[in-house]
Amino acid sequence: MTIEEVLAFEEMQIFDRKSVNIDPKALAISIIAFANADGGTVAIGISDKTRRIEGVDYDIRKLNELLRVPFDFCVPTVKAGIEKIQCVDYKGRKNHVLLMHIEPSMEVHVNQADEVFMRVGDKSRKLTFEERMQLMYDKGERFFEDKPVPEAVIEDIDLGVVKNYMDQIGYSKTPMEYLRENKGFVKEKNGVIQISSAAILLFGKNPQLHFPRARIRFIRYEGTEERVGAEMNVIKDVIFEGTILKMVTDAIAYLDTQIKEKTYLGQDGRFVTEEEYPKFVRQEIIVNAVTHRDYSIRGTDIQIKMFDGRIVVESPGKLPGLVKTNNIRHTHFSRNPKIAEFLKAYSFVKEYGEGVDRMWKELEAIGLQGPEYRINAFMLQAIIRNNDFLERKPRFEKENHGLVMEKPRFEKENHGLVMEKPRFESKESLFYIIDNAVCRKELTPVIAGNVKRIIEVFDLNQIFGRKEIKEELGYGDYKAGKAIEAMQLLNIVIPVQGKGKGKYIIKEL
DSSP states (O other), rough: OOOHHHHHOOOOOEEEEEEOOOHHHHHHHHHHHHHHHHHHHEESSSSSSTTOOOSTTTTTTHHHHHHHHHHSEEEHHHHHHHHHHHHHOOOOOEEEEEEEEEOOOOSOBTTTEEEEEEETEEEEEOHHHOHHHHHHHTSSSSSSGGSOTTTOGGGGGGGHHHHHHHHHTTOOHHHHHHHHSSSSSSEEETTTTEEBBHHHHBSSSSSHHHHHHEEEEEEEEEESSOOOOOOEEEEEEEEOEEEEEEEEHHHHHHHHHTOOOOEEEOOTTEEEEEESHHHHHHHHHHHHHHHHHTTTOOOEEEEEEEETTTEEEEEOOOOOOTOOOTTTTTTOOOHHHHHHHHHTTTTTTOTTTHHHHHHHHHHHHTOOOOOOOEEEEEEEEEEETTTTTTSSOOOGGGGTTTTTSSSSOOOGGGOOOOOOOHHHHHHHHHHHHHHHHHHSSSSSSHHHHHHHHHHHHOTTTOOHHHHHHHHHOOOOHHHHHHHHHHHHHHOOEEESSSOOOTOEEEOOO
C-alpha cells in the first residue's frame, strides 16, 4: 500500500485514519471495534479530519505508546500486524505512516473500562449489554446451549435417550453420571439442579415444552412462488417435533418422499434412476440448519420450503462468528458445538467444515450451481436449485443408441490429446494452494477466504481487475487490492496485456 492509496481511501468498515496525537484510550476503541467485527486497518500519522500527513518518526515516545495499545489497553490482547509506509509529512520531511492491521477475532474484546465496541460502517459503535451478549454467543465464547433452562427438572430428561447416545460413543457409566460429568448438561448451583438448553434439546422428553418453536416445518408449494390469501398455494404442511435427533431423522426421511425421480436405460443395459437433488445435499442442508440455528430466537422455527425447481431452508439466526455468505464454503464455525458433536456421533456431521464444500462439489458434479446463502432480517436462507430437472436429458438415452453423451478423450479436433480437466477440478487445485499458504502463514484466513470467493465467481478465462471484483462481490478497493496481491504472491493469476492496467485471468492448473 502506498501513501497515495492511504490518503485516497474513505473511512469505512475496514479502514480508519488517526492522528499521531491520538490518546491511547481512544485508539483502543478503534482497534477493539475492528477485532470484534471484520478486522481492518488503522492508519496512524494522518489527521482523520483534514488528511494532513503528520508521520510518526519524530516522536518516538508517542509512537511506542501507541504500539503498546493492543497489549495495554485491550482485554484480551488484540493481535495487530505492523507496517510502515514512506511519506513526506506536512513539514516537508521524509517520514513514515504506521499501518496497524487488525485481524477479526474469535474473542470479544473490551477496553479498560470493560466497554465493548464494534465497527459499523465508518464508526466504532459501543454495544449495549444485550448486543454484547449476542456477540459473545456469535463468537462462541458463551453458547446459548449452555444456558440453564428455567423450571426444567431432572425428570424432564429421557435417560433412555441418554443411554442410546452413550452406547453410540462407547461411554460405560450410568446416564446420570454422564449428564453430571460431561459438557455441563446437568449442574448443581447453590443446591439447585440446573439443566442446560443442550440437554433438553438433545435428551428431553418433550423439548418443545421449554422451546415451543425448536422444531422443523416442511411446506410444499405448488409452482415457483409463495402465495398467500385467496391464491395460497400450499399443498403440504408438516411439522416435526421431538429431540434434535428425531426431528432431523424424520425431516430427512419425509423430504426423501417429496423428491422427483426419472429413470432411463443405463450404459450396461440396466435402468438407472436419477434424483432431483443428491441425497447428501438434501441431508446436509437440513443438518446445517438444525446444528447452527440460533436457539435464543424463540419466535420462529426452521422451515423447509419446497418449490418447483428449488428448495429453500430458513433457519433463525444470522451466520455465526466469522462465517460470511462469501466465505461459508471454506470457513467453519459452530454456534452450537455440543449439538454438532452429538450429530457427528450419528454420522449426520461427517467432519467439521466439510459439509458445505461437499454440497458444492456434488451439485457441480451433476451440472448444478452451488448452494446460495442469504441473510433476510434475522433468518439465514440456504437455497439449492434444479430448475431444469425434468427437461435435462440423461447422459444415456435411446436416441443416441446407448452412447454416453460426452466427447471422447481422443478425437480429430484435438489431434489425439487428452482433454483438459473439468474446470471445477482446476479450481480445487487452486484452493489447495491457498490452504497451504494459510498453513505456512503466508496468507491470513480472511484474505484466503476473499481470494477463494474470487476464484469461485470468475471463470478461468475471464478477465478481471479491482473494478470487476468490486462490482461482482461488493468488495471495497482495499479488500480487492489485497486479494489481487495475494493471488500474485501465490502465482495463480496471469497478467493480461492490452485490456487496461491491472487486469488478470486465473491460472488454470
